[in-house]
Amino acid sequence: MLWVPWWRVGARLRGLRGGLQAPAESGRRGVVSCIDPSTGLNEEQKEFQKVAFNFAAREMAPNMAEWDQKELFPVDVMRKAAQLGFGGIYVRTDVGGSGLSRLDTSVIFEALATGCTSTTAYISIHNMCAWMIDTFGSEEQRHRFCPPLCTMEKFASYCLTEPGSGSDAASLLTSAKRRGDHYVLSGSKAFISGGGEADIYVVMCRTGGPGPKGISCIVVEKGTPGLSFGKKERKVGWNSQPTRAVIFEDCAVPVANRIGDEGQGFLIAMRGLNGGRINVASCSLGAAYASVILTRDHLKVRKQFGEPLASNQYLQFKLADMVARLVASRLMIRNAAVALQEEREDAVALCSMAKLFATDECFAICNQALQMHGGYGYLKDCAVQQYMRDSRVHQILEETAQTKITSDNIRESILKTAAAAVLHCCKILGPQGSQDFSTVTSRVDVS
Template sequence: MASLCVRHLPSVSRMLRKCVKHVVFGQRRTMLTGSCIDMSHGLNEEQVQIQQMALDFAKNEMAPNMQKWDEEEIFPVETMRKAASLGFGAVYCDEAFGGTGLSRLDASVIFEALATGCCSTTAYISIHNMCAWMVDEFGSDELRSKWIPELATMDKFASYCLTEPGAGSDAASLITSARKDGSDYVINGAKAFISGSGASDLYVLMCRTGQPGPKGVSCVLVEKDTPGLSFGKKEKKVGWNSHPARIVSFDDCRVPQSNLVGVEGQGFSIAMRGLNGGRINVASSSLGAAHASIEQARDHMKVRKQFNQPLENFQYLQFRLAEMATQLVASRLMVRNAAQALDRGDPNSVALCSMAKLFATEECFKICNDALQIFGGYGYLKDYPVQQYMRDTRVHCILEGSNEIMRMIVSRDLLTER
């Protein structure tokens, strides 16, 4: 398929839709097409075509490299740019400045499909998309015209900077500051656990410009080579090894006030709005890893023999596989329901996104872990992908708001008098 260049196309989403209709696909990459876990269930024809494009990309470009990227901690720039050429770099950004213009549901379908090939890389792509949307939704036309075209093609990469060494779940207590000096902001502080840090070109930074608490937080864009911006050592992580994480430090880092996204004091709201979609994205990545793990566990059960018969003949493992499939489909329905709620502006979308993230990330991690158990000792070897899916999905229960915070959001919604 020819690459799409969003900077030169009048309508990326129309071009994407036109392209998928002319692609001749190989055998569909879902387990037993038409089976109870077929990820195309409930999708319209166009969504199925886009999904198949993402599945084929995952199979051909990502899965063969997944183990190498993990073991050698490679940030796969060229592969991600190939994904962006299909319209996956700014999936739900407006077409006016080069986005693909698809829905949150479409994005969930895409990220789930890509994660079957490499969950870690897909997770970074999803974070990049969240950053692009924040700029597109709240930024000035000048910022949008400068950044969205290059973020859409992934000529430039973006990182989301909210968490600090002393402010994780209590994000509103962040202390990284930005004071005005002439026409600039002068930024001081540090951010922690920032995906893509050091490799990304744009940092979507939440910093304090005013009073304590959430109303004093603003959102500012910081470019990679800005004086005063520096990075710590690359963290050694259990999973998510195909993109780096480092401390991001700001030492009298000066950026123009025109880099403000939205208005002063709006930053915490922007961050939370971004995280609603981010929670769907990371849950969708969990779905893809869990789906692939079930496929592989099922195939292993058919070929592995114990006590002179294949594992598929043992009722306990049959029941375990059935439970895994049920957990997957329930998670997928919750995630897609939340995505649709976000698309239509449902007043309950915050709680629904939190519920979906809570349920899907925990259940899908269990699925990956159960798949590893079905593989037995083989599952614990790095030659088999199930252990990598398990490692990569574990962190999904922590980031984009820990699942403890998801429980708080849901319970508060239920206990609110209306």
């Protein structure tokens, strides 16, 4: 049967039209229209972006405050999102995915995050897990695990972080000892999104010696004897998704649940995180975009000294600065997404740069939006405070901005570029230049 992209199915689109979409700007060109998130997208991308914006407006935004305050995990709404293809956005179509690109995925997550950043962030983690199984799993594993993940009949959690190792993933201690046709897992994972609620746990564990080569990836299914969960953590934001420790006590898992070969787990984890950085940065982008729109509208209607705040030049400059940061973040994220899709050599560095820059800048935008709302911004009834709280953690997860891995990804890319540039110059200089290559590079300050 010929697969038809979900955003082309007329019945689904008709059912969503009429809700909040990417704001239609006036015909005036310039700074006002540059915040339009559809700028630079092709017609197909604009179409599913509208679907995502409409879904966010109708199903998520009206509920996000309640989900946050009551700490509700919106299973039914996420399954509705899956009906539009959001459960396996970049999973291959033969197992129920939408088969979209990394850029397409970023566009969708930005739009969904305007409705609820916390819930969208969980959906992005779920998508990452589904992609890891789809990419590195066997055909049997792909067809066993991916279809229910793509429909969100089952939910997935990514289990890498441990109490004693966060971004230093290669030093993880959770062990998986081979006993016949099973692995017996012992250890624990910390800060797991969806912990206790998810059905499938993609676990990085140690099957070999120390270091990254001793790590493997194993799928542990909910209900497996020896699998338990810690208390539900109380958090500043991200309250629509539960966070718990995941505990393994002599937890026997079939060898058939190992994804990839033994020792391939660290590679799988890092490959997953490359896309994860783009995903979480895109969620930050959605929070920042929504905050800019809310701030713009607030300045238009709020009056002080007989004039709308929008007439205050200082606030105009502040809003312009927020827009500049927003657009710069979006460009970096989308550039990194394209590089990752094309498997370019600089993709890892670009993903790290985009995550580092965009999560910082987008949080700053949300924080400034709260400030520009004045006292109203500090009330729970004001959405900007929730965007700020939900986006704050994005600077921490998928590697904090200060970790060695993030800095190494960027530094190594710079060093490779510098060395290539010097080599190119030596070739232009001729044989003598090539002979002097080592001398020249020794004088290049790359510290």
